[in-house]
Amino acid sequence: MHAPQDAPIEGPRISIVSTMYRSRPFLEEFLDQSLAALAExxxxxxxxxxxxxxSPDDSLEWAVAKRAELPELVVVDLSRNFGHHAAMQAGLSLARGELVFLIDCDLEVSPMVLVDMHAKLLQTKSDMVYGYQEARKGGWVERRAGGMFYRVFNSMSDVRIPENMTTERLMTRRFVQASLELGDKNLFIGGMLAWTGYQQIGIPIPKGQREGASSYTFMRRLRLMVDAISAFSAQPLTLLFNAGVSITGLSVLYIAYLVARKILFDDTLTGFTSLMALVTLSLGMTTMGLGVIGIYLGKVYKQVQNRPTFIVRDVHRAP
Incomplete structure (x- = not known):
């Protein structure tokens, strides 16, 4: 795996890829730990x-200035905020290493996990070593929300992803290239990398609590779950169809019951409350059904537009 001593080095052996959004407080320590892991x-x-x-803070300016001390630092400046997953994809597409280590820079996970991941990848000859949490961090709500995301996604998606998976993973060049060829415009990096295949193996890694508030609020996690499921499975449409058939069947039975009472007992139409409940339920199911269909139509619209998932304004890199 190592080039001979007299062979020219065509590119970096390892690329460490991370994204910056309100990241200035973490960058210096992140780089120090990254360099320590590479040295080890x-x-x-x-x-x-x-x-x-x-990033709305001075992360970009600090990183560009840091290149004077660390020429191996590559700073990619996107034209605007495209979101975490698009930024990760941008980093993967511009990385040139034989191995690519993807990690968040907020220090919830130390870059030193690269040491164990690198050893595991060489030992197993895998194409991706990913990290997972043995026990989720945070409070009760954060733990339950994170666990619910994986359970719901795996129960409804055609692609299974390991529960409590973290961003951190070490990948071979061929694995990264294969994942970049998927062409998805509706990005969910975890699902895309799982779908890519090859040999993937997980190792448990410690994950601490981020300093300051996370940008991943409960609503953002909920939106991510909806986006992830709709990008990897049509099962919600099947469930919607089954629910529609069930409600239609129940409605027919109830109508037959009312007609039978009218014929047998000459009753006026009874059960106004029950009837209104069924009408309200049907209206709610119809509205929800249109919403689900709208989500999928939006995914199709975004895919056929074929717009790039990110636009690079500048790349600060040594020649």
Whole structure:
């Protein structure tokens, strides 16, 4: 895996890829730990790719200035905020290493996990080593919300992803190239990498609590779950159809019951409350059904537009 001593180095051995959004408080320590991890695995030819996802603080300016001390630092500046998953995809597409290590820079996970991941990848000859939490961090709501995301996604998606998976993963060049060829415009990196296949293996990694508030609120997690499921499965449409058939069947039975009472007992139409409940339920199901169909139509519209998932304004990289 290592080039001979007299062979020219065509590119970095390892690319460390991370994204920046309100990341300034973490960057210096992140780079220090990244360099320590690279030194421990004796990797002298590397690059650290930081993607600025429209960060409103001075993360970009600090990273560009840091290149004077660390020429291996590559700073990618996107034209605006495209979102975490688009920024990760941008970093993966511009990384040139034989191995690519994807990690968040907020220090919830230390870059030192690269050491164990690198050893595991060499030992198993896998194409991706990913991290997962043995026990989710945070309070009761955060733990339950995170667990619910994976359970709901795996129960409704055609692609299964390991529960409590983290962003951090070490990948081979061929694996990264294959994942970039998927062409998805509705991005869910975790699902896309799981779908890519090859040999993937997980290792447990410790994950601490981020300093400051996370940008992933409960509503953002909920939207991510909806986007992820609709991008990888048509099962919600099947469930919607089954629910529609069930409600129609119940409605027919109830109508038959009312007609039978009219014929047998000459009753006026009874059960106004029950009838209104069924009408209200049918209206709610219809509205929900139109919403689900709208989500899928939106996915199709976004895919056929074929717009790029990100636009790069500048790349600060040594020639």
């Amino acid at each position: 695995i004796e990797c002298r030819h590397f690059e650290i790719v930081l993607v600025n996802d429209g």
